[in-house]
Amino acid sequence: MASIYSAGSAGRDERLLQGVIASMPMFRDVDRPSIGLIASQARIQHCRPGALIARQGEPLPGVIAVAYGLAKLALPRRRGEEKVLRFLGANESFGEAAALLDRPCPVDVVALTDAMLAVIPVRPLQQLKERDSRFANNLVRILAEGLLSLMAEVDANSGRSSAQRLAAYLDSLADPRPGSVTCAILLPVTKTALAARLGVTKETISRLLRNLREQGLIEMTQRKITILDRVRLAGIAS
Amino acid sequence: MASIYSAGSAGRDERLLQGVIASMPMFRDVDRPSIGLIASQARIQHCRPGALIARQGEPLPGVIAVAYGLAKLALPRRRGEEKVLRFLGANESFGEAAALLDRPCPVDVVALTDAMLAVIPVRPLQQLKERDSRFANNLVRILAEGLLSLMAEVDANSGRSSAQRLAAYLDSLADPRPGSVTCAILLPVTKTALAARLGVTKETISRLLRNLREQGLIEMTQRKITILDRVRLAGIAS
């Protein structure tokens, strides 16, 4: 098992850090000097797939921003299983709530691909929050959005069958244009990871996808899935 | 079915409002004049059990603070069923996130007992947030806490059997002193509401409680439950 300390190589390229940090929603409209001060205390971290970026229950090294690559936020379950709460992609960040309250990390954070992260330590953020009302207001917005989207997540996953959750997920991956009848999508992660994301086993995902194929709703070649009847698919998601 | 407009009687007792509002964590250390200004735009609402205080998807009349009584936050499911996210008791509040972002209410809010609420309209709160950094910081704290506790909730409810969730719930109701072997607790709500809170049917709750009784872990007289073996109960919660 990978440890936090072997999660990957780290660096302090100031230019890179400023760029990554300045593009975070958190720092929107925050003045350059403040961003520079934060960047000067942050660090870059490169990760290989499977690297453990943060562990549930342990102190958070800081707010984690993904520059490129993909990670997952997961609740560990007994026997190496886990429930994936969400994926964390480029330009997304994690840990604001726990960092600001000095609470332990509520989830495991694990790299799914090669990834580059910026790790922004906690104290400078807490200080900036006190000093800069623009930043504080951004925090309010980000935390409120996080709360509502987590509620939406709970709403979507409770009281819906696994078939409905899968259909909804596939539909959400499809091109937002509703005009196209068929459309090709590429799963961003393995089917096993998708299963954990939907809260089911890989066996169940395999069977559900087979059903969709047998019903003529999709075609499938490994991670490439073609939606043949988006209307009926959306119907299943109900 | 009760409508929002028949949810109960409303009033504007200024003293009462100031007292209720000043005691909210949101307004801690906020100066009196600001609290007075907020209170002057808020209103008191009395509700009977079953009254619909806010409906999912509709605009929120404002942040809702409970002065006394009990309400539930619930995700409506098909056929009149629902998943209860949490109960809202005296001195708790709801709606900060949706109010600040001008988003529709993410859940149904329903009174479970006679209750008195303060309804604080959205605009004054948004304005105070811009003006008062103390208030903004309180908001950050409250939203971050809400986010973490919702995550803890998801953690507790996923991958645990209904028996484990019930045992954990009963244990959480018990007197925090770990010394006492047996202890009497009183369910704050009906068993049907408890079932919805734990995400199961009332039939399942009935059977689970019967099992606990048959195993000699609890005694039960209606809503009064006596825990006979707290250690084994905590063991079931695992």
Place this chain on the structure above:
DNA sequence: CGGAATGTTGATTATATTCAACTGTTGTGG
């Protein structure tokens, strides 16, 4: 090439829901 990771499939089992019937409790109006 070979081994690890990923995915598939069938059989079996566990968990909780659904349906249906019934009992107990509570609050209200006659």
Place this chain on the structure above:
DNA sequence: CCACAACAGTTGAATATAATCAACATTCCG
């Protein structure tokens, strides 16, 4: 105060859903 309706809770039988177990196939990579 009692009758009765509405609500809350119990119980058993049948059913649905997805997990688990076990075996095997496929793909990915070094």
